[in-house]
Amino acid sequence: MTRITRFVGGLALAAALAAPLAGTATAQSSDTDAQIMQGLSQATLFDPALTAQVLRQMAQDAVTQNLPLTLDKSEIAKRLDKLAQITVQIQFALGSDVIRPESYRTLGSIADAMHHPILANYKFIVVGNTDTTGTRAFNLKLSQERAQAIVQALIVVYGISPDRLEAVGLGQEALQVPSKPQDPINRRVQIFTIGTVGPMGSPVPTSAP
Amino acid sequence: MKRFLVGLAALLLAGMAGSASAQTMSYAEAGALIAKSCGPSIEKFCAKDNLGTGAVRNCLMAHQDQVPQQCFDDYAAARSSIAKRLAAQGDAWNVCNANIRQACAGVQPGDANILTCLQSASKVIRPACKDILVDAGWWQ
Numbered sequence: 001m002t003r004i005t006r007f008v009g010g011l012a013l014a015a016a017l018a019a020p021l022a023g024t025a026t027a028q029s030s031d032t033d034a035q036i037m038q039g040l041s042q043a044t045l046f047d048p049a050l051t052a053q054v055l056r057q058m059a060q061d062a063v064t065q066n067l068p069l070t071l072d073k074s075e076i077a078k079r080l081d082k083l084a085q086i087t088v089q090i091q092f093a094l095g096s097d098v099i100r101p102e103s104y105r106t107l108g109s110i111a112d113a114m115h116h117p118i119l120a121n122y123k124f125i126v127v128g129n130t131d132t133t134g135t136r137a138f139n140l141k142l143s144q145e146r147a148q149a150i151v152q153a154l155i156v157v158y159g160i161s162p163d164r165l166e167a168v169g170l171g172q173e174a175l176q177v178p179s180k181p182q183d184p185i186n187r188r189v190q191i192f193t194i195g196t197v198g199p200m201g202s203p204v205p206t207s208a209p
Numbered sequence: 210m211k212r213f214l215v216g217l218a219a220l221l222l223a224g225m226a227g228s229a230s231a232q233t234m235s236y237a238e239a240g241a242l243i244a245k246s247c248g249p250s251i252e253k254f255c256a257k258d259n260l261g262t263g264a265v266r267n268c269l270m271a272h273q274d275q276v277p278q279q280c281f282d283d284y285a286a287a288r289s290s291i292a293k294r295l296a297a298q299g300d301a302w303n304v305c306n307a308n309i310r311q312a313c314a315g316v317q318p319g320d321a322n323i324l325t326c327l328q329s330a331s332k333v334i335r336p337a338c339k340d341i342l343v344d345a346g347w348w349q
Contacts, residue, residue: 093256099260101244105241108241109236109237112235112237112346116346117320118321121320149261153259153260155261156260157260201319204310205314206314
């Protein structure tokens with residue numbers, strides 16, 4: 001995928017040249033269109049064993065057994081880190097899975113990237129995270145519902161194919177800043193590029209003589 | 210150097226002209242338009258309804274007398290543009306098939322390779338192909 005990365009680098013550069021004032025880049029959140037495209041297409045490798053089901057089970061087990069899940073130091077976190085990914089802030093109504101209108105644009109930006117030929121043959125996991133306000137079980141359920149709401153909007157409103165998207169809630173089990181567990185910065189949505197939907201297809205045939 | 214700058218300016222102008230002539234808005238623009246025109250009404254009347262369920266639209270209709278007409282107009286425009294762009298993205302490779310065979314022989318599909326090839330062959334591609342790539346949002 002090195003070629004993609006170069007191409008996307010070019011896109012991002014073009015966007016930066018065209019709109020030098022538009023980017024309010026932060027370290028954690030990729031909220032501009034170019035950052036979303038760049039983040040999702042930077043994969044150098046995929047990890048076929050790291051599935052939505054594995055992530056769901058891991059979070060569910062930790063909550064059921066009431067065990068600490070130090071995902072930030074875990075092997076799985078290290079493996080997740082290697083995937084192409086973005087972290088976005090989607091605004092939800094308090095304690096619910098209702099996406100607020102101020103985030104409709106961000107969902108559209110994600111759809112723009114996913115529909116582009118650069119990413120058209122890739123699939124994604126949408127991961128919801130909360131902070132530690134509330135109980136672990138409630139947060140796990142809420143984050144799953146929120147991830148599902150994003151997937152639903154991407155499918156129904158923005159026409160992304162359902163076989164390209166899976167939703168996972170990790171609740172409060174994967175804090176972005178473990179030293180500040182109640183900081184709202186931990187409430188975030190991550191999207192990981194996890195592999196291809198189908199084969200890339202054969203090269204275009206050369207014209208018959 | 211001067212020639213380079215003139216070339217760069219031409220390229221930038223061409224880029225702007227390209228995006229100005231697009232017949233569809235990006236999905237981000239469509240989402241932003243709905244949020245701008247309908248967001249206040251959604252927050253006021255439909256705070257428990259989620260996008261992608263049909264509930265938001267039903268709720269806005271149920272409060273038709275209190276929701277500005279601009280919201281319904283822009284909502285319809287955004288949905289129609291999204292539909293048009295989705296259709297263009299779905300049909301683009303078929304419409305451009307002749308050009309792809311002509312200009313991109315040997316190119317491996319995927320990772321935008323075909324699009325990159327068509328863009329580099331812009332002088333020979335058919336208007337119908339170019340138009341659909343514009344509607345798809347892939348031709349700037």
